[in-house]
Amino acid sequence: MNWKVILILLLICSGLGIYLFKIDWGREPAKKTEERDHLLNCALDQIASARITLFDTTYSIRRKSYEWEFVSPYAGELADSIAVNHLLSSLIKIFALSKLPADSLDMAMVHLKNPVMEIEVQTVAGDSTSLRFGALNPTTDNIYVHRDAEKAVMLISKEIGPMLGLNSFMLRGKGLTVIQPLDIAEIRYAGRDIKEFQAARSPGDGVWWMTGGKEKIRADKRKIIRILRDLYENQVRSFESAGVEESSRTGLDNPQRRLLVKAQNGDSVFIALGNTVDQAAYLRWSYSSLYPNDLVLTDSRLLNHLDTNFELDWMVDLRMADFDETRINRIEL
């Protein structure tokens, strides 16, 4: 090839390079992804109440500090805060992948006329958002969601799918008491073949005292709070409708153990532990006045756990000191 041709080709190539570089230099940076439209546009702690409709049942819950309580049904019961918070925080995170005009869809066909789940959320500021969850689009693997009366229907990731299978057990709290452990002021634990355990918290200094014979013995507050927290947290394995089982079979007509906890404000919860379940000895028939219409199944080991803890010798406060060290200004040794 002639050297002149090579030179011309080189010039053309470098000219093209400079041209392309200049074009790219002058171009504005690509726009970032469009702003995401989340199902709920608020923070979790701004949500004051929610109504969750699953099939034909509507559960109404409201915030109680860091927990959730039922308004209806199960008024007065705590909701399972882990389940509720997980559901709501998922709704805050999930965003629309695409949108379709609502009038272009057969709403009955995509289950938005009779939604699988409907959630209405109200914030502390009074704003409310309603979400209706429809069917799974088999082609795109996305779920149809209709928010409020918007003209567009959202398609979201199927991540929310497993939550559409929520049921009342998942939503209900699983504690045997509803009284915060630190609010409890009196405990009475009794049963067959065991010595009754009684302890009360003195209102002034918060010291727990046990009654052992004639004398009062100081109880280890940390141990008491730990066992009360166990009762407050996940203990219920299942809810069974009361009246289905014969009381003689459940043993709740003459329970093996009875526990009464009283709050400082006078509220109280009564718990009874009955027999273990036939064919499932790891479960025990139980009752808590918190669930007056239900029998509950608890772990059968709960009885031993309570026996071991509500025992005078174990509960004795063996800590020698209980003082505020910042107040010490004299030491005599």
Next chain:
Amino acid sequence: MIVADNDTLWRLVRPKEARCKLPQVERLIAHADTMAASKLLPQGPGRGFEHPQLSLILKDGDKVLFGLLFGDYGGDKQIYVRDLVRQQDFLAPAKEAEDFEYSADDLADIPLSHVVQ
């Protein structure tokens, strides 16, 4: 007797006057704070509290916040302890008492002039 002049300055008053070693005082209070008995005993005589081996009293002014008397040994490396605030007797590991056995020299700080000399 040790008296606090402020948060970080403790003064040994008896048996001799001296500035205290702060870490020793803090260790003493921390040990009192974390001390645990091994058994609660019903009230009863003959445990040597009339002539205790050691007594420890922590005060806020004249108010007693915490007071212990260490009496006789109760066998099996245990010692009788009386809680003066709660008026309860305990058995505690004898080691708990040993950790309070400070002499005035253990607590007194060495004066700087002494170190220089």
